[in-house]
Amino acid sequence: MTTQQEFTDYQIDALKELANIGMGRAGAKLSQVFEHRVTLNVPNVAMVDEDKFNSLALKFETGSPIVNIIQQSFIGEIEGRSAFIIGGHNFADLVNILGYEEYDAIDEGHQKEMLMDISNAVNSACLSGLAEQLELDIELTNPSIAAFNTPNSALKDFFFKQKHQETHQTLLFEIKFFIKDINLYCDNIISLKISSLENLRNALERLL
């Protein structure tokens, strides 16, 4: 039995819906923290393989030729990792929403700290949103920077490297993070460990 068959279309739709409800709550909380209206949505939940990963890697939100990727793992009843992708031109906006000083925007140490801050905040909100909906216990581990001010061609390499997990397939949540009034557009890609798919399916079955 391949992992592809473990989720029916109906289950995937349900996951997408639950994720979107979770993101609604996450967005409300983040709006409070960032003091700007935050929009989070989940256009895509899918089992993906190499080809799909590649096609995804081509349509990320950040229009920036320079990108940053922050990686964070989560552990608990379902496990996996997230990759938060933000353009290299966004530090001035981050200064504003994270409470930094203007001159921090050009300091490398503070830039890195801001990247970890925003990834940690967005992922906490997203994962607790998901965990609440699925009634699962998940804990986020500390963020680390996987790519710092790197040409956006690195995105592809990055996702290529991710695949060498147990199998070439994984369940992936594609999350879009927007703050429209300051023109901040980011992607957050959450991928689950294959070993967690069963727990997720059980959680879904309990709920449906």
Place this chain on the structure above:
Amino acid sequence: MVNEEQFTEFSKLLQELSSIGFIILDRRMNVIFWNRFMELHSHIKSEEILSRKLTSFFPDVNEAWLNKKIRSTLVLNNQAVTSWEHRPYLLKLPSTQYSIDDVDFMYQNCSYFPVKDSDNSTIAVGIAIYDVTEIAVSQKLLENVTEQALDLQEISTHDHLTGLFNRKFFLDQLVQDASRCRRLNWGLGIAMIDADHFKSINDTYGHQTGDDVLKELAERLQATLRTFDSLCRYGGEEFALILPNTTEQQTRQVCERLRECVDKAPIISAGREIPVTVSIGISFLSRNKSLEEIISEADAALYLAKHNGRNRVEQHQAE
């Protein structure tokens, strides 16, 4: 079940903890917990700071930033960390590492986490402060040593693969040789030497063989030269040669010998015979030409040698 009495015991334990700093702040940044580590390192007693605003004791804390951090922890109910690598310290405390004389503050890793009441709602933010001065200092030391090693590489004069002088040496040496030859009214020739079809050698036999070919080439060329001629690896499969105290005619003869010593026998690598030839472009020092011009003339002559069929020596022709 833990009863209230026991909890008081736990909090006393944290209070007594002297290896990790432990603070609790309410939503207005007032200190509601300050443990022994904090007392020892800040020289501020619990009774002095409790119920007072943290920033009134530590004015160099960025208040807007810390406020966001607290708010974010309260709203999102999440843990967060700061690392000494990005933010050397949260609260400026003196270093206690007497062995380290140029560090006068404590490097800190901090973690921030929600503190909940009995109804499980978040009411305050806990901050754990770890003294990582020792780690930070050794890391910085390591970085310095690495940087010095890179600097050394910068001032090195030899190419690692062939053992010949490198490009940087060539440019420095040319300045010296040219000024000496001009002063003594000697001639000086330079040559650019390039292995023909080197890319296809690499593609056909692999890079290991490509490297063997470069090493053997370097040896053959070097063996043909005088001790005060400088043969350098200019880049990739290109070599540059300075021939001080040499006339135009002698330069042509030397270069012809170089071409022959490569052409006369194939290079052996991993038991295979690999036929290799070189093309050579030469130019000469003259009173009214800059060194840059002489180098680009040799380059142009090399191009001509390639263009005219390779395995040849060509000389820059004055127009």
